[in-house]
Amino acid sequence: MNESAGSGRDPEAVSRFVESFAAQLVEAGMTRMPARVFAALLSCDEGSMTSAELGEQLRISPAAVSGAVRYLAQTHMVSREREPGSRRERYRVHGDQWYEALTNRENVLKRWEASLREGVTSLGADTPAGRRMSETLAFFEFIEGELAALMERWRAHREKTFGRGGPQG
Amino acid sequence: MNESAGSGRDPEAVSRFVESFAAQLVEAGMTRMPARVFAALLSCDEGSMTSAELGEQLRISPAAVSGAVRYLAQTHMVSREREPGSRRERYRVHGDQWYEALTNRENVLKRWEASLREGVTSLGADTPAGRRMSETLAFFEFIEGELAALMERWRAHREKTFGRGGPQG
DNA sequence: CGCTTGTTTCAGAAACTTGTGAAGTTAAGG
């Protein structure tokens, strides 16, 4: 039997955690398969698994793995690696990459802001509704401005607590 | 016709904005009807509408309004008012109430943290996977700590820019 | 006390999402 995903740990406890954590991600809006794959990757010591390993642990078809991984790669939550001299692909979580992706809603924020600006125009800047939109817009602009500083503080905090790079950097 | 929802504005432009803004909310994870109702309320000058007005503007059944409004009330994004001496109900957005609700993911954060703590145990605190979980947990704890301060800064910023209470307080 | 008007609940139809099997594509290794 291979050791790549279960050496020394209680595989059942790990699996329970993977599923419950994935459920949280689903509740937060992620679709099920990407959530499960992501949770599985986070929970393995190597931080990376092959398609076959993922399929075996999660009991899903290669097609499901493929779809989940495509989504995760597009959203920069995992990266793909090819081990040279084999056509096996490994999918890897980059340690900090993933929660930075979580906060990197900048694109989302930008779209919201654009939408709100349009709203201020449609509703009339001098109407009560228009003023309400303006304030909402200001809120998002404020958040966007604070985000970068927040992440900077986090990096400093992490370095102090965990040392450079953090786990599995 | 009544003036309550469209006085002086181009109703078609307003409707276009309502739908496009609702689409953004849907993309961010909200279900369709609550998103549309919420967008409509945000876009009317009074900041409140009756069930009938909502049904007419959005072309949806009373049942759909009822369901959407129940969800929005449960999540504190609108409040219900009864105008005395009538059984018409008005649904109202409280100006700032709604985006505070957006950031009040504290419950969500708490659950994530609990889940992650469980993960550290399941995986073993001294394993690479366990250390990765610890760092993720630390990240969420950090964010949680910063959130309150962030909202405080926003309130100060808003007061400076818009004056006390903001639009339609 | 019953009428009228507004809201909620519920069962079901329609639409959408999701995961699978099977066929297709690419690339390593003999």
Added chain:
DNA sequence: CCTTAACTTCACAAGTTTCTGAAACAAGCG
């Protein structure tokens, strides 16, 4: 150059979700 292993794409079936019409339910008003 052919075989074989791994990944991807596609059509479809199963399972959910979602909105509606109809009926039940409440509450003001004559």
